[in-house]
Every structure is written in structure tokens, then in C-alpha cells.
Amino acid sequence: AQSVTQPDIHITVSEGASLELRCNYSYGATPYLFWYVQSPGQGLQLLLKYFSGDTLVQGIKGFEAEFKRSQSSFNLRKPSVHWSDAAEYFCAVGGYQAGTALIFGKGTTLSVSS
Amino acid sequence: GAVVSQHPSRVICKSGTSVKIECRSLDFQATTMFWYRQFPKQSLMLMATSNEGSKATYEQGVEKDKFLINHASLTLSTLTVTSAHPEDSSFYICSARGGRGGNEQFFGPGTRLTVL
Numbered sequence: 001a002q003s004v005t006q007p008d009i010h011i012t013v014s015e016g017a018s019l020e021l022r023c024n025y026s027y028g029a030t031p032y033l034f035w036y037v038q039s040p041g042q043g044l045q046l047l048l049k050y051f052s053g054d055t056l057v058q059g060i061k062g063f064e065a066e067f068k069r070s071q072s073s074f075n076l077r078k079p080s081v082h083w084s085d086a087a088e089y090f091c092a093v094g095g096y097q098a099g100t101a102l103i104f105g106k107g108t109t110l111s112v113s114s
Numbered sequence: 115g116a117v118v119s120q121h122p123s124r125v126i127c128k129s130g131t132s133v134k135i136e137c138r139s140l141d142f143q144a145t146t147m148f149w150y151r152q153f154p155k156q157s158l159m160l161m162a163t164s165n166e167g168s169k170a171t172y173e174q175g176v177e178k179d180k181f182l183i184n185h186a187s188l189t190l191s192t193l194t195v196t197s198a199h200p201e202d203s204s205f206y207i208c209s210a211r212g213g214r215g216g217n218e219q220f221f222g223p224g225t226r227l228t229v230l
Contacts, residue, residue: 036221043207043223044158090157094219099163101148102209102219106157 002027004093006105013081014113021076021108023091033074034092034102035065044090050074061085086112116142118210120222127198128230135193135225137208143188145212148219149181152205164191188212198229 005024013019025031032051036044048059055067065076074091088109092102117140127133137147146165150158162178164170164185172178180202182194191210195202205226209219 032218041226044221046221049218088155099146099165101160101163103160104158109155 002093002103004091004103004105006089006091006108008108009106010109010111012111012113015083016080019076019078019081019085019110021089021091021110023074023076023105024072025074025091025093026072027093027095027103029095032094032096033065033067034094035059035063035074035076036090036092037061038088038090038107040087047076047089081110081112083112083114086110116140116210116220118144118208118220118222120206120208120225122225123223124226124228126228126230129199130197133195133198133227135195135206135208135227137191137193137210137222139189139210139220142210142220143212144191144210145188146210147185147191148209148211149183149191149193150207150209152207152224154205158207161193195227198227200229203227203229 003026034049035047047063048057050057050067058064063078088107090107091105094102119138121136149161151161152158161176162170162172162183164183166185166188170183185191205224207224209221211219
């Protein structure tokens, strides 16, 4: 079955500290992987994506993610968190075929403490 | 990147009425559009997939007679919530794929539906 697991429902990080949000996936074909961020009441903003090539991908706002095929993981990282990073983060997986929808994880809520 | 719009952004309606939500790809042709539903503090759940000119494919548990989807052109898909009830209140998000988007889906900003 195709699925995305985000093991951490809620994470609190001190401002300036590093962050890692975990994402594991199960997908029958070559996965295309995404991280989105959503602020309350807002739509989704794409942080970064992985289709192929270099397994370490850089995104916006200083985020990066590393694709590890052997671990079926695509963890999101940021070296220094800012208070404005507090939001909901979703990992998603999709396929190459045009009619393939994205499958989302349940999300991780990030709180930033001062 | 490619832009997807949704209209309206917010709608409040009375129970029993029907509400139409539009999803448009503004600068590319969307061969496939998707409709998602998001309850408060929950993830996005795929409701249906629509391809231009053909009937939508609904996910298990989604009532096709309740949520009518039309994908009449390569730039427009509509979701009509028929005879809406309070339990239909939710955040509805569309996404579009195709054209220069290739393997990526582009998401609209979402529509907040509140049924009184």
C-alpha cells in the first residue's frame, strides 16, 4: 500500500536550534517526494521536491531534505529555526504518471520557543 | 512556477443549498486536476481525480452525487457541493498537473466552506 508516515505529530524547537522532521514512505514505483508548509488558514507552500539526481535537495527558507532510498525516508532539516517557521509541515509522495495524485502524511506541527 | 487559483476563497451557506468552487490553472494547461479536503488540524485527503473531458474518479467513501466535479476545459475544474450540510464544512484544495508542470502538482490557495 502507498503511504506516507510522519512519526512526529508535534515538535517544539528553540529558536536558533536545528530541526529535523521525519518522513517515511511506502510507494510501489519510483517516488517523487515533496515537503509542503501550511500556516493556519492558508494554502500549501512548496518547500522542496525530489524527482531524481542528487539526493540532498535544497529548498526555500533555508530548508533541505535528504532522500535515502534504503531507508525509504525523506527527512526535512533546517540548521537554525526562526520563529516564523512555526507551522504545519506535510510530506507527500507521488508518481510519474500524469494522473497520479499526491499522498500526504498526517503532518507535523512545529512550534518554536523563544 | 505555475499558478492555480480558486474561487471563492471563503463561502458561508445555509444547510441545503449547493455551492460551486472553481479551480483554474492560470498559465498552463492542466490535463489532470485533483480535489482534496482538509479537516481542521488534519492532513489533506484526496477526494477525486478529474481529467479534462472525462468523468472524475472518486476515492472510496466520497459520495459522487454529493460532490459533483466537472473538468470542462484544460484550465478549469469545478467542485459543486450539493445540498450542503454542516458536516461538509471543510477546507477544499484543488491542484493541477500537466503542461509545463510535468511531474509536479500545483496547488490552489484553498476554499473555506462553512455550512450553517
